[in-house]
Amino acid sequence: MTTVTLVAGIDSSTQSCKVVVRDADDGALVRSGRAAHPPGTEVDPREWLRAMHSAIADAGGLDDVAAVSVGAQQHGMICLDADGNPVRDALLWNDTRSADAAQDLIDELGGPAEWAARIGVVPVASITATKLRWLADHEPSHADATAAVCLPHDWLTWQLRGGGDLADLATDRSDASGTGYFSAETGAYDHDLLTMAMRGRTPSVPRVLGPHDSAGESTWGARLGAGAGDNASAALALDARPGDVIVSLGTSGVVSAVTDVGSHDAAGYVAGFADATGRQLPLVCTLNGAPVLASIARMLGVDLDVLSDLALSSAPGSGGVSLIPYFEGERSPNLPDARATLAGLSVANTTPATIARAAVEGLLCSLADGLGFIADQGVDTQRIILVGGGVRSRAIRELAPAIFGLPVSVPEPGEYVADGAARQAAWALTEAATPPRWSQSGTERFEADPDPSILEQYRAAQARTYR
Numbered sequence: 026m027t028t029v030t031l032v033a034g035i036d037s038s039t040q041s042c043k044v045v046v047r048d049a050d051d052g053a054l055v056r057s058g059r060a061a062h063p064p065g066t067e068v069d070p071r072e073w074l075r076a077m078h079s080a081i082a083d084a085g086g087l088d089d090v091a092a093v094s095v096g097a098q099q100h101g102m103i104c105l106d107a108d109g110n111p112v113r114d115a116l117l118w119n120d121t122r123s124a125d126a127a128q129d130l131i132d133e134l135g136g137p138a139e140w141a142a143r144i145g146v147v148p149v150a151s152i153t154a155t156k157l158r159w160l161a162d163h164e165p166s167h168a169d170a171t172a173a174v175c176l177p178h179d180w181l182t183w184q185l186r187g188g189g190d191l192a193d194l195a196t197d198r199s200d201a202s203g204t205g206y207f208s209a210e211t212g213a214y215d216h217d218l219l220t221m222a223m224r225g226r227t228p229s230v231p232r233v234l235g236p237h238d239s240a241g242e243s244t245w246g247a248r249l250g251a252g253a254g255d256n257a258s259a260a261l262a263l264d265a266r267p268g269d270v271i272v273s274l275g276t277s278g279v280v281s282a283v284t285d286v287g288s289h290d291a292a293g294y295v296a297g298f299a300d301a302t303g304r305q306l307p308l309v310c311t312l313n314g315a316p317v318l319a320s321i322a323r324m325l326g327v328d329l330d331v332l333s334d335l336a337l338s339s340a341p342g343s344g345g346v347s348l349i350p351y352f353e354g355e356r357s358p359n360l361p362d363a364r365a366t367l368a369g370l371s372v373a374n375t376t377p378a379t380i381a382r383a384a385v386e387g388l389l390c391s392l393a394d395g396l397g398f399i400a401d402q403g404v405d406t407q408r409i410i411l412v413g414g415g416v417r418s419r420a421i422r423e424l425a426p427a428i429f430g431l432p433v434s435v436p437e438p439g440e441y442v443a444d445g446a447a448r449q450a451a452w453a454l455t456e457a458a459t460p461p462r463w464s465q466s467g468t469e470r471f472e473a474d475p476d477p478s479i480l481e482q483y484r485a486a487q488a489r490t491y492r
């Protein structure tokens with residue numbers, strides 16, 4: 026009888042925790058589970074731990090897995106005291122209170138170009154370093170008590186080991202590159218930037234592991250993979266290579282590309298992050314992803330499927346209506362205090378169908394802007410892969426190619442962040458030069474004639490309302 030070696034991948038994302046258990050050899054799905062996260066942009070990390078245990082139980086437990094890795098939402102600031110306890114609630118990637126701190130840090134280093142040249146990232150409120158500066162300025166006693174700072178995936182991995190010694194905290198290049206004190210190109214921390222953010226304080230940071238290194242053993246004896254930021258983890262699951270551009274529609278909207286050369290965008294749209302295989306992952310992220318559709322569906326009093334049907338029943342351009350979807354402030358472009366705008370309304374064109382279509386088109390146009398910023402960094406887009414919860418919308422899948430101006434490949438619905446973590450866990454078992462070959466799910470290809478007029482209408486409305 027052949028024994029099957031099992032591995033697990035965990036995605037601790039903004040809205041929920043998902044667990045997949047897969048066959049380490051071929052990646053076949055064996056079982057899965059999930060649990061909801063509390064809402065908000067400030068969350069006690071112990072809530073994520075509770076959700077992770079609940080999702081693990083929902084997946085039938087992990088006692089029989091040989092290795093496990095955690096992928097998670099990026100940038101979240103978790104400050105630990107000398108005993109390893111959280112000093113305060115974590116501040117998430119979509120918490121914008123540190124927007125002024127971001128500007129201060131940019132100015133103190135001499136401007137955005139200095140940051141882009143030094144670490145490939147120009148700080149915005151999402152970046153961990155800005156949250157640490159906010160902490161130092163607004164809660165100095167909490168900053169004083171911070172012995173170590175880490176990210177959601179680092180902390181959950183450490184919890185799987187049983188916590189304990191802060192020196193056991195570990196991370197990987199992909200998540201470290203979102204902190205604002207690490208360079209994806211050099212693969213090293215820039216401790217001076219951390220000290221600057223913390224106004225002279227020097228908390229410890231997790232050691233940075235290589236793509237197939239182990240972070241130790243779980244309390245039940247499974248090997249722990251290094252883990253990764255969620256976008257890098259999804260790229261690993263999709264086996265993304267140079268030429269592939271991934272568009273992810275979760276709570277955030279993300280456009281990212283696997284490249285061999287790092288990016289240094291002084292305009293700050295593209296963040297020079299790392300991937301989970303040793304390459305680079307230049308990335309554009311918006312604060313307003315799939316929840317834009319849920320908000321408009323709620324306003325219209327319909328569910329998400331009806332919203333999609335309504336959108337598809339209206340004509341391209343939504344009868345002249347544009348939705349600029351900056352509901353939660355925005356990061357790309359950097360407008361942390363912005364709010365969304367419905368523009369171009371007349372008595373005749375104000376209908377549920379045009380509003381629904383404007384929501385779908387506005388969301389896709391904000392992602393099309395991201396594709397443009399990535400292309401400006403020299404990325405040659407040969408294939409667009411569309412993933413994330415928002416892709417369950419038929420209108421998103423069908424309207425994306427016309428607005429992006431390129432065909433779009435949509436893999437089967439799945440948990441690609443958790444799958445990438447599982448593949449990394451299997452890699453931590455083999456320790457081979459490359460990750461194990463797992464068969465890829467089938468993709469559906471969506472094509473349409475490019476319709477640049479939709480993006481032009483959106484950009485005109487955007488320019489009229491925001492500077």
Ligand SMILES: Nc1ncnc2c1ncn2[C@@H]1O[C@H](COP(=O)(O)OP(=O)(O)O)[C@@H](O)[C@H]1O
Binds near residue numbers: 038041277319329330
């Ligand atoms: N049929 C659908 N149409 C539009 N949005 C959807 C649909 N199904 C799920 N979503 C959205 O997907 C999002 C969750 O996607 P997910 O990728 O899991 O997010 P995250 O990783 O940020 O937690 C939610 O905002 C949800 O409203």
Ligand SMILES: O=C(CO)[C@@H](O)[C@H](O)COP(=O)(O)O
Binds near residue numbers: 099151
């Ligand atoms: O901030 C970023 C990337 O820079 C986001 O992508 C977060 O990592 C959250 O992702 P989702 O929960 O939307 O998947």
